[in-house]
Amino acid sequence: MWQAVRENPRAVAYAVLMHLVLLTLLVFSLDWTPKISHPPGIKVPIEAELVDQRQLQALEEKKLAEQRRRDEAEKQRLAEAEAKAEAERKREAEQKHKAEAAARAKVEAEQKRKAEAAAKVKAEAEQKRKAEAAARAEQKRESEAKAKAEAEQKRKAEAAARAKAEAERKRKAEAAARAKAEAEQHRREAELQAQIAAEQEEARARSALSEYIPYIQDKVQRNWLRPPGSAAGLSCLIKVRLIPGGDVVSATVVRSSGDPLFDRSVETAVLKASPLPLPTDATLFNHFREINFNFDPGR
Amino acid sequence: MRKLGLILLLLAVVRPAWSALTIEITQGVEGAIPIAVVPFGWSGAGTAAPENISAIVSADLNRSGRFEALPDSDLVAHPTEAGQVQFQNWRMVNVDNLVIGKIVETGQQYSVQFQLFDVFRGNQVAGYSFNVGRQDLRRVAHHISDLIYEKLTGERGAFNTQIAYVTTSGSPANKTYTLLVADSDGYNPQTILTSKEPLMSPGWSPDGSQLAYVSFENKAAQIYIQQLSTGTRRKLTSFKGINGAPSWSPDGRSLAVTLSRDGNPEIYIMDLKSNALRRLTQSAGIDTEPVWAPDGKSIVFTSDRGGSAQLYRVPASGGQAQRLTFEGNYNAGADFSPDGRKIAMVHGAGGGYRIAVLDLGSGNLRVLTDGRLDESPSFSPNGSMIIYATGEGNREVLAAVSVDGRFRQRLSLQAGNVREPVWSPFGK
Numbered sequence: 181m182w183q184a185v186r187e188n189p190r191a192v193a194y195a196v197l198m199h200l201v202l203l204t205l206l207v208f209s210l211d212w213t214p215k216i217s218h219p220p221g222i223k224v225p226i227e228a229e230l231v232d233q234r235q236l237q238a239l240e241e242k243k244l245a246e247q248r249r250r251d252e253a254e255k256q257r258l259a260e261a262e263a264k265a266e267a268e269r270k271r272e273a274e275q276k277h278k279a280e281a282a283a284r285a286k287v288e289a290e291q292k293r294k295a296e297a298a299a300k301v302k303a304e305a306e307q308k309r310k311a312e313a314a315a316r317a318e319q320k321r322e323s324e325a326k327a328k329a330e331a332e333q334k335r336k337a338e339a340a341a342r343a344k345a346e347a348e349r350k351r352k353a354e355a356a357a358r359a360k361a362e363a364e365q366h367r368r369e370a371e372l373q374a375q376i377a378a379e380q381e382e383a384r385a386r387s388a389l390s391e392y393i394p395y396i397q398d399k400v401q402r403n404w405l406r407p408p409g410s411a412a413g414l415s416c417l418i419k420v421r422l423i424p425g426g427d428v429v430s431a432t433v434v435r436s437s438g439d440p441l442f443d444r445s446v447e448t449a450v451l452k453a454s455p456l457p458l459p460t461d462a463t464l465f466n467h468f469r470e471i472n473f474n475f476d477p478g479r
Numbered sequence: 480m481r482k483l484g485l486i487l488l489l490l491a492v493v494r495p496a497w498s499a500l501t502i503e504i505t506q507g508v509e510g511a512i513p514i515a516v517v518p519f520g521w522s523g524a525g526t527a528a529p530e531n532i533s534a535i536v537s538a539d540l541n542r543s544g545r546f547e548a549l550p551d552s553d554l555v556a557h558p559t560e561a562g563q564v565q566f567q568n569w570r571m572v573n574v575d576n577l578v579i580g581k582i583v584e585t586g587q588q589y590s591v592q593f594q595l596f597d598v599f600r601g602n603q604v605a606g607y608s609f610n611v612g613r614q615d616l617r618r619v620a621h622h623i624s625d626l627i628y629e630k631l632t633g634e635r636g637a638f639n640t641q642i643a644y645v646t647t648s649g650s651p652a653n654k655t656y657t658l659l660v661a662d663s664d665g666y667n668p669q670t671i672l673t674s675k676e677p678l679m680s681p682g683w684s685p686d687g688s689q690l691a692y693v694s695f696e697n698k699a700a701q702i703y704i705q706q707l708s709t710g711t712r713r714k715l716t717s718f719k720g721i722n723g724a725p726s727w728s729p730d731g732r733s734l735a736v737t738l739s740r741d742g743n744p745e746i747y748i749m750d751l752k753s754n755a756l757r758r759l760t761q762s763a764g765i766d767t768e769p770v771w772a773p774d775g776k777s778i779v780f781t782s783d784r785g786g787s788a789q790l791y792r793v794p795a796s797g798g799q800a801q802r803l804t805f806e807g808n809y810n811a812g813a814d815f816s817p818d819g820r821k822i823a824m825v826h827g828a829g830g831g832y833r834i835a836v837l838d839l840g841s842g843n844l845r846v847l848t849d850g851r852l853d854e855s856p857s858f859s860p861n862g863s864m865i866i867y868a869t870g871e872g873n874r875e876v877l878a879a880v881s882v883d884g885r886f887r888q889r890l891s892l893q894a895g896n897v898r899e900p901v902w903s904p905f906g907k
Binding site for chain 1: 500501502503504505506507508509510511512545570573575597599600631632633883
């Protein structure tokens with residue numbers, strides 16, 4: 181309502197003015213009725229005249245009658261005025277009512293018009309909004325579709341790249357696996373060969389050892405001058421390093437007997453036994469590179 | 480092939496079973512240590528030093544039985560200074576040790592220098608030099624022998640010690656008895672006493688400063704004690720009958736002797752301060768030749784109480800004697816080894832008298848000599864040798880044997896019969 185008023189200030193102003201005019205007319209119409217003089221309270225100067233009682237009475241009666249007639253007339257006139265006023269009032273009320281109704285109708289029509297205009301504006305705005313929304317939606321849909329299409333394209337490109345990469349990777353992995361398997365096989369073969377060689381070598385070494393240990397042992401024992409009178413139960417472990425040819429290059433006491441003379445006799449024994457008898461096959465030398473001698477006469 | 484070699488090398492490194500080849504040595508050679516003693520260089524008047532020190536040292540070392548000195552003819556070189564030594568040469572002749580030295584005459588003094596080398600290690604084991612007068616050159620040689628012996632055997636050497644013994648000379652009608660003290664090799668004899676009557680049973684005081692002996696100079700056996708440095712002597716016993724076989728206690732305070740003052744030869748202990756006598760044995764047989772155990776707690780003596788001469792042991796404080804010897808028909812003349820574990824004796828069996836050693840721990844008897852008439856064994860103060868008298872032809876001479884019996888040698892070239900040798904204690 182207030183919005184409607186604000187939206188149509190002129191119409192409202194007219195309406196208010198009309199109301200004021202009608203109200204003014206209504207108020208001042210009362211004064212249009214004729215004015216009755218002598219209000220009852222006012223004292224009219226009396227002209228005195230002596231009249232006998234009867235005369236007087238008669239006079240009085242006459243006066244009264246007069247009065248009564250005048251009053252009746254007045255009364256009638258008043259009634260008529262009243263009726264006339266009433267009619268007037270009725271007419272005016274009717275008129276006012278009609279004016280009001282007309283004003284009201286006009287206001288209502290105006291309101292309706294305005295409402296209709298507003299509705300129309302609103303509808304138009306709505307329509308416009310809808311159109312715009314639709315346009316936006318369309319635009320959005322289009323851009324989305326485009327994006328989607330692009331994404332799809334990208335996805336496809338990526339998938340293709342991935343697939344390609346995967347294929348490449350797989351190919352490489354397979355190649356690597358193949359290479360690895362081949363290498364593994366080579367390694368196994370080499371290992372097997374090495375193992376066989378080692379076993380053969382070991383067998384050869386074992387046989388050389390079993391053949392040569394007694395010679396070495398004998399030579400050392402022949403060169404060991406046991407110190408007489410040394411305590412029973414002495415033993416000494418000595419580590420001997422050899423060079424090819426059997427020469428002793430170092431002799432180190434690993435576990436002393438506790439008797440320096442005993443230890444020295446042991447050291448002298450291995451040094452005197454140098455060169456120790458070794459297999460002529462030089463490839464076996466590694467087995468004789470380092471020999472521990474446990475001198476233990478208590479055994 | 481190189482690759483294979485590498486693999487093998489790796490295997491050898493990886494497999495400790497092969498690299499830690501261990502060989503057991505359970506047997507060795509029982510024998511003397513081969514040593515070369517090169518004649519010492521000489522720098523002085525004349526063509527040679529007054530004493531052949533290397534010969535003295537070689538003889539000492541040989542006599543001990545623990546060493547075998549290379550004969551001079553086998554010496555491959557004659558270095559006299561360390562710089563001249565080629566160890567390889569000495570390894571070739573298989574000697575473990577090498578001794579070189581030189582003697583330099585400086586006025587009345589002699590500078591003696593020696594070095595002992597380990598041939599197989601190629602290093603010096605010992606080296607000393609001494610400044611002495613002419614009369615001490617032999618003593619220095621023995622001292623060098625002691626140093627070598629001690630370095631290489633771990634035992635104290637006993638070459639620089641002395642022996643006391645008695646000699647007889649002259650015709651049976653005109654015999655001369657002499658008590659002598661000589662170096663351990665029999666050289667350098669010094670007369671202590673000469674008598675026309677028998678001299679017997681010399682015995683060293685524990686400090687080596689005195690000798691106790693039996694002298695018949697007064698037509699009867701008497702026991703004397705004589706100070707070696709001054710010659711002063713003291714008559715200790717002159718009881719009726721036998722006064723014999725004096726033996727010093729290890730603490731030097733008393734003397735165990737054989738006396739027959741109570742009728743039968745018995746063992747007595749005499750206090751050297753008070754001359755108080757304590758009788759130790761009570762038997763119907765002859766008890767004689769007492770010797771103290773090194774710990775002073777017991778005395779071993781010879782007794783025929785069992786029918787033949789055998790060794791018995793009795794506590795020094797007195798008590799029951801225990802028989803020690805059961806092999807052979809004669810075991811007498813005991814001497815304790817310095818460690819108290821062995822007893823040397825004259826062992827008579829099968830008609831011969833030989834030197835034998837009884838191991839007190841095991842009870843085993845070992846005969847060390849093969850003479851016909853060996854007598855008076857006496858241990859060297861380091862226990863490695865035994866000196867004794869032995870019949871040679873129709874006379875008696877000094878001989879020494881190593882306790883393992885491996886090495887025997889006649890000691891003295893002195894004329895006359897040599898009897899009752901006793902080895903001195905270690906010198907001060």
